[in-house]
Amino acid sequence: MPYAAITSVGHFLPEDRLTNADLEKMVDTSDEWIRTRTGIRERRILRDPNKATSYMATEAARECLQKRGMDPEDVELIIVATVTPDMFFPATACLVQANLGARNAWGFDLSAACSGFLFALSTAARFIESGKHERVLVIGADKMSTITDYTDRKNCILFGDAAAAVLLEPDPECGVIDSVEHCDGNNWELLCMLGGGSLNPPTHETVDRKMHYLHQEGRSVFKLAVEGMAQVAVEIMERNNLTADDVRYLVPHQANLRIIDATARRMGLSPDKVMVNIDRYGNTTAATIPLCLYDWERQLRRGDNLILAAFGGGFTWGAIYLKW
Numbered sequence: 001m002p003y004a005a006i007t008s009v010g011h012f013l014p015e016d017r018l019t020n021a022d023l024e025k026m027v028d029t030s031d032e033w034i035r036t037r038t039g040i041r042e043r044r045i046l047r048d049p050n051k052a053t054s055y056m057a058t059e060a061a062r063e064c065l066q067k068r069g070m071d072p073e074d075v076e077l078i079i080v081a082t083v084t085p086d087m088f089f090p091a092t093a094c095l096v097q098a099n100l101g102a103r104n105a106w107g108f109d110l111s112a113a114c115s116g117f118l119f120a121l122s123t124a125a126r127f128i129e130s131g132k133h134e135r136v137l138v139i140g141a142d143k144m145s146t147i148t149d150y151t152d153r154k155n156c157i158l159f160g161d162a163a164a165a166v167l168l169e170p171d172p173e174c175g176v177i178d179s180v181e182h183c184d185g186n187n188w189e190l191l192c193m194l195g196g197g198s199l200n201p202p203t204h205e206t207v208d209r210k211m212h213y214l215h216q217e218g219r220s221v222f223k224l225a226v227e228g229m230a231q232v233a234v235e236i237m238e239r240n241n242l243t244a245d246d247v248r249y250l251v252p253h254q255a256n257l258r259i260i261d262a263t264a265r266r267m268g269l270s271p272d273k274v275m276v277n278i279d280r281y282g283n284t285t286a287a288t289i290p291l292c293l294y295d296w297e298r299q300l301r302r303g304d305n306l307i308l309a310a311f312g313g314g315f316t317w318g319a320i321y322l323k324w
C-alpha cells in the first residue's frame, strides 16, 4: 500500500495587515494584552469584497501545482477545508476546480473548523492509499474576517484570512503514516456561527442579533483545546512508539500560543521543534497547518517525522503522523 506523501505546498496571504495597534483603535484592547494572551502581533485581511475564499484557495493551489510543474488537468480530486465557503453551494472546491481548469478533477468541501485541514488530509490520504487516485489537492482556506465581529474584543483579535494547499501523491516510504480523529458535538454552542443555516435562516432578526458572526466562549474553549490537542498529540506518538527525540517538528493548529506551548510540553518537545507563525497571521482556521508547512518547507528533509495536531469547533480534534 502506498503512503500519501506531500510533494508540493503553496500558499496565499492577503497583503493588508491588521496589527495590534490597529485593533487598539477599534476596540478596548492593548498590544500587550493580545501578545501575552494569544501570541498574535498581526493578521492578514482580504479587504476586496469581490474576492472570497475560493480566490485565496485557487491562488494557493496554483502556486502548489506550479512548484511541482504539474498541469491542473492532471489533478484527480480537490478537497477544500473551510468554514467560510463563498456560499452554501456550490462547494468552494467546484469553484476552485473551474478557476484552475482542473477539468478532470472532482471535489468537495469539508467542514471541521480548525481541524478542517487535518480531517481533509486524513480523508485525502485514504484515496491515495487505496490506489483510487494519484494526484490530490488538499486546501485549507478561510476568510475569517467575513464572520468576525470587529466590535467584539474577545474574538476580533484572534482571526486572519489565508489559504494554503498541498499536493498528495503516492510514495513507498513517506507520507501519512497514521492518523487519529475525534469529534464531540455535545458542547457545540461554545464555538459556532448560529445564523444562516436551516436552523436560523437569514432574517433581519438574525442580522440584528449578530448571529452571522462567529461566537466563542473563549475561556471554556481554551480549557478543552489545551486538553484535546495535548491528548491527541501524545496518543499518536504512543501508537507509533515515537519518543520526543524521534519527532522533528510539531505542526500545531495556530489558535493560541499558550495552547501550542502546553501541547509541546506534554509531548516533551523543546520550543525549537515547534512550528509557530501565529504572531504573523493569527488564527486562519483551516489554513494554519499547511501555512506552517509552507513557511518551514526549506528546513524539512525527506523522512523527517512530523506530528500535525488540531482542535476546533464542533468540537473536532485530531493528529497525523506524517513522514515528510
Ligand code: ACO
Pocket (backbone or CB within 6 Å): 028, 029, 030, 033, 034, 037, 038, 113, 114, 115, 153, 154, 155, 157, 191, 217, 218, 219, 220, 221, 222, 225, 255, 256, 259, 283, 285, 311, 312, 313
Ligand atoms: N483586550 C483586553 N481585555 C480583554 C480582551 C481584549 N481583546 N478580550 C477579553 N478581555 C478581558 C475579558 O473581558 C476578561 O476581563 P474580566 O476578567 O474583567 O472579565 C479578561 O480579559 C480575561 O478574559 P478571558 O476570556 O478569560 O481571557 P483568556 O485568557 O481566556 O483569553 C482567548 C481569551 C484568547 C480567546 C482564549 O480564551 C483562547 O485562546 N481560547 C481558545 C481559542 C481556541 O482555541 N479556539 C478553537 C479554535 S477556533 C475555531 O475552531 C474556529
